[in-house]
Each structure stands twice: as C-alpha cells, then as structure tokens.
Amino acid sequence: MTQADERAYGDRVTILPNALVRRSESPAPLSGAGLNSLRAGVLGANDGIVSVAAIVVGVAGASSSQKAVLAAGVAGLVAGALSMAAGEYVSVSSQRDAERAAGVPADAQTNPWHAAFASLAAFLVGGIVPMIVVLVPWPSALIVPAVVVAVVLALVATGWLSARVGRAPARRAVLRNVVGGVLAMAVTYGVGALLGMAL
Numbered sequence: 752m753t754q755a756d757e758r759a760y761g762d763r764v765t766i767l768p769n770a771l772v773r774r775s776e777s778p779a780p781l782s783g784a785g786l787n788s789l790r791a792g793v794l795g796a797n798d799g800i801v802s803v804a805a806i807v808v809g810v811a812g813a814s815s816s817q818k819a820v821l822a823a824g825v826a827g828l829v830a831g832a833l834s835m836a837a838g839e840y841v842s843v844s845s846q847r848d849a850e851r852a853a854g855v856p857a858d859a860q861t862n863p864w865h866a867a868f869a870s871l872a873a874f875l876v877g878g879i880v881p882m883i884v885v886l887v888p889w890p891s892a893l894i895v896p897a898v899v900v901a902v903v904l905a906l907v908a909t910g911w912l913s914a915r916v917g918r919a920p921a922r923r924a925v926l927r928n929v930v931g932g933v934l935a936m937a938v939t940y941g942v943g944a945l946l947g948m949a950l
Contacts, residue, residue: 793909795835798877801932832874
C-alpha cells in the first residue's frame with residue numbers, strides 16, 4: 752500500500768466514526784404516547800394563555816377594578832384547567848378504545864390520564880402568564896397593554912415550540928398563534944367595554 756493509499760484509507764477510517772457519532776446524536780423518534788403528551792401540553796399552555804388573557808382583558812374593558820379583574824382571572828384559570836383536563840381525558844379515551852379495537856399492543860396505546868394531567872398542568876402554566884401581569888400594581892390604564900405584551904411574547908414561545916414538536920415551519924406557527932391570541936383579546940375587550948358602558 753502506498754503512502755497516498757494509506758492517507759486515503761486513514762481518511763475513510765476517521766470519517767466513518769464521525770458519521771456514526773452524528774447518527775447516534777440524532778434524537779430518537781417519540782412514541783405515540785410521548786407525542787400525545789407533548790401535543791396536549793403545548794395546546795394546553797396555549798389555551799391557558801389565550802383563555803385567561805381574554806377573560807382578564809374583557810373584564811378590564813368593563814371595569815377598572817383590579818380586584819374584579821384578578822377574581823375573574825383566577826376563576827377562568829381554575830375552570831379552564833379542569834375543563835381542558837376533562838376534555839382531553841374523554842378525547843384520548845376514545846382514541847384508546849379505537850386502538851384496542853384495532854389490536855394495538857397495550858404498551859403502545861395512548862394513556863388518557865397522562866394526556867389529561869399534561870393538559871391540566873400546561874393550562875395552569877400558560878394561564879399564570881397573564882395572571883402574573885395582573886398581580887403587578889399597574890395603573891388601571893396600563894393593565895390591558897401590559898397583558899397584551901406579555902401574552903404576545905408567550906404565544907411566540909408556544910408557537911415556536913409547537914412547530915418544533917410537529918416539525919413544521921416556525922414562522923407560520925408563531926404568526927398563527929399571535930394573530931389568534933390578539934384577535935381573541937380584542938374581541939373580548941370590545942365586548943367588555945360595551946357591557947361596561949351599558950351597565
């Protein structure tokens with residue numbers, strides 16, 4: 752073997768382990784149950800952010816009382832979290848029934864309790880974002896703008912995360928999240944303001 756052949760052979764030897772290392776570093780695909788829990792978590796957080804923020808902004812549009820805004824936000828946070836958990840449990844239970852009927856192995860079936868608790872916790876985490884803003888002693892005129900800014904930033908984060916989980920374009924997911932959240936807050940604020948004037 753010539754010196755050139757040895758160099759070429761040596762290059763092949765060094766390249767092969769690098770390829771194997773790169774291949775081993777790639778993340779393993781998630782199971783159906785893992786993807787289901789991630790999906791429930793991301794959606795739950797997003798729903799918590801938008802739902803609680805919309806309630807808070809709507810009440811703030813109707814009343815300048817920070818106590819009323821805070822009480823409505825807490826009620827919405829608890830009710831929304833329980834509703835999300837119950838809905839996710841029912842939905843995933845139906846999916847598991849279909850998996851059983853199709854003969855899917857038990858260890859590969861989705862778990863409704865995992866999805867329900869993930870959705871519950873994620874909704875609470877997401878809904879706390881606007882609640883933290885409301886707890887700050889803002890002047891009444893700054894509550895709504897402060898909530899909107901915090902919610903937009905949180906929606907950017909959940910949109911990016913949902914894109915990563917679903918392996919979709921991040922820009923589209925973020926834009927969809929932000930537009931939907933801002934629209935929801937705008938509508939509830941308008942409704943609250945109209946009710947405030949009527950009452």
